[in-house]
Amino acid sequence: MKEHGLTYGRNVGQKTGQLAGSIVSETNPKPWEQEHADTLVATESPLQLIIWNDHFNTFEWVITALVEICGHTEEQAEQCAFIIHTKGKYAVKKGDYDTLKPMCDSITDRGIGATIEAVV
Secondary structure: OEEOOEEEOOOOOOOOOOOOOOEEEOOOOOHHHHHHHHHHHHHOOOEEEEEEOOOOOOHHHHHHHHHHHHOOOHHHHHHHHHHHHHHOEEEEEEEOHHHHHHHHHHHHHOOOOEEEEEOO
16 A cells, blocks of 8 residues: 555565565665664764874873873873884774763873774
């Protein structure tokens, strides 16, 4: 049955293959798959706080920032600083935007390069 461009399925296994009582748009014949895909995108794309290496900030300055801003232990901060120095950048924290944004701002306020990026 069609009304206003929508197909109304009545029984499981009918010719349209739709679930009982489901409403299906002609442009999106499987709306439940779209909802599922949106959920996967939302849950599988956490953010990370990246700190970038430079030739101006000392190890001690970066370590202090990581301890004071990100809540790292001294040992964690030292390891992060070493990785930043050798690899050029490192994701020092993962989380949601509302958590990472103030940390990123505080780090950049200290003259250290930092960005928030999606985990790939």
